Amino acid sequence: MLILLYNILQSLAIIILWPLLLVVIFRKKKYGSRMLSRFGLGLPSLAPVNKAKVKTYWLHALSVGEITSAAPLLAALRQHWPECRIVVTVTTTSGEKLARTLLVHSVDHILPAPLDFRPTVYHYMKIIQPDMYIHVETDFWPNLLTMMRAKSIPTILVNGRISSQSLKSYNKYRFFFSPIFNSFDHLCMQTEQDRTNMLAFGIARTKILTLGNLKFDTPAVKNQGNSEIQSLLPKEKKILTAGSTHPGEEKLIITVYSRLKHSHNDLFLVIVPRNPDRAAEIATLASDAGIKARFRSENTQDSISDLLIVDTIGELIDVYRASWAAFVGGSLVPTGGHNPIEPALFGIPVLFGPHMEDFSEIASALIKSGGGTSVHDIESLQSCIQKFLDEEPVRLQQGKSAREYVEKQQGVIDKHLNLIRSLL
Known part of the structure; x- marks a missing residue:
């Protein structure tokens, strides 16, 4: 009965709203280019088996x-x-x-x-x-x-x-x-x-x-080959990655980075926003803080930029592989957080904010294992990264604990x- 009602309401909505739907679908390239296929039109024939x-x-x-x-x-x-x-x-x-x-x-x-x-x-x-x-x-x-x-x-x-x-x-x-x-x-x-x-x-x-x-x-740890994005990262720098970030987080991260960079010139920041379309917005935040940014899509490596903004899809895990430490986004703002497993795979310390509701059990286990740290504001984030800079054995041990936690769950x-x- 419920599925019948669902289909009746669905049909009524299409009849009433079809002119508006057509405008939205075909004015936006990302919808129009796939919409006919999503209706089942023009699908390839699969060979019988x-x-x-x-x-x-x-x-x-x-x-x-x-x-x-x-x-x-x-x-x-x-x-x-x-x-x-x-x-x-x-x-x-x-x-x-x-x-x-x-x-x-x-x-x-x-x-x-x-x-x-x-x-x-x-x-x-x-x-x-x-x-x-x-x-x-x-x-x-x-x-x-x-x-x-x-x-x-x-x-x-x-x-x-x-x-x-x-x-x-x-x-x-x-x-x-x-x-x-x-x-x-x-x-x-x-x-x-x-x-x-x-x-x-x-x-x-x-x-x-x-x-x-x-x-x-994830078999990524076993596949150590250099990806294209890794070739764009400065080899002599300590790569601090902020992955899957949301609005409100990048400004805090950039502020902490600009403070630490004065005394630690070997630190390099990579921001991978959850939505790559926000890359220009993040570059503006960086410029306001006196940080020179470049975009991944430019596909260039230079010696004067302080920040790489990854405005492409599907390369976060390759950045984590090359990282010195990582912050997992969506967690300093109330969006539920993102998965901390990928950075832990590579034996690096994993930082995240208090809003890890979608991954609460994994986040708690990482903290308990000694492989993860919860930070609550700009001061605690800066303090944690500063400790890693001052005490390399602490950073290495936390990264080792993070990887060991993942290995036990495999x-x-x-x-x-x-x-x-x-x-x-």
């Missing part, structure tokens, strides 16, 4: 963060079942662009995600013919999941997370979200707290598994592969 021998996995991801999270799992699927067909759908333009670079050796097809209209979803399913549907983290759509269930296609949520704040929001619209979560065969959550929150939402205990965060098994991919094997 022997379904008795070749399984087709359909993995759906919202954007850049979800693609990055899914990459280790997709690589493992390809390694363990090389004959399988893997189709990835991505909602955002930036996510699809990254997928076409990051997943080139892992997947067979990358498509724009379908809009959640029944005819469109039906067309996608007819083309892909999935044997399993794997959904990464978020971006839930009722028609897609309902149709999977109707056709008895196994569905799993991977890297699931639900913060206490999200739980409150879901509870307000329980009538909508409860059927969505219950439509999955299994919900693979990142942490025990995520599992507890899902239980509190009323999801059946047998559906919920705590398998960990896929990023714990094995997440094997748990997911075992689950997938059991469902087919």
Whole structure:
């Protein structure tokens, strides 16, 4: 009954708002260039396969963060079942662009995600013919999941997370979200707290598994080859990286950096904003503080700039690899924080603010292990970086502890592969 009401309201909205939707879609390049495909028009035909021998996995991801999270799992699927067909759908333009670079050796097809209209979803399913549907983290759509269930296609949520704040929001619209979560065969959550929150939402205990965060098994540490962006970083400098930053954070970070740089000329700052379109805004903040910035997209290395602003997508992990210490953004402002696992992978100290609600269990564990530090304001951030500058053994030990914490959590991919094997 709920899905019927959803489709009726959806149809009415399209009938009433279609002129406005057309204007928005075709005036904005990032929408117009993919919208026809998202309606299911012009999709490539996938060669038929022997379904008795070749399984087709359909993995759906919202954007850049979800693609990055899914990459280790997709690589493992390809390694363990090389004959399988893997189709990835991505909602955002930036996510699809990254997928076409990051997943080139892992997947067979990358498509724009379908809009959640029944005819469109039906067309996608007819083309892909999935044997399993794997959904990464978020971006839930009722028609897609309902149709999977109707056709008895196994569905799993991977890297699931639900913060206490999200739980409150879901509870307000329980009538909508409860059927969505219950439509999955299994919900693979990142942490025990995520599992507890899902239980509190009323999801059946047998559906919920705590398998960990896929990023714990990111193979990036083993791939030490120099990337293009690493060649742009000054080799003789101590690279301090502020990753996935949000408005309100860059000014604090730049202020701390400008203070420390007076006595530590070997310090170099890299800022990787969550939204690359804010690069010019950040450069203005730097100029106001007397800091000369350059952009990653300029693809140049000079000896006079003090700051590199990464205005590209998908290169944060390569910057972390070359870093001396890292600050994880979205945490000094109340946005829930971002994943601290990637910098910890490379054995560097991990700093973050008090707003790590979306990764509270991982952040707490990093602090307890001695690999992470929570900073609350400009003074505590400066004090912590100053200590690393003055006491190199302290920095090295914290980085070592961060890496050891990650290594103890590894094995997440094997748990997911075992689950997938059991469902087919």
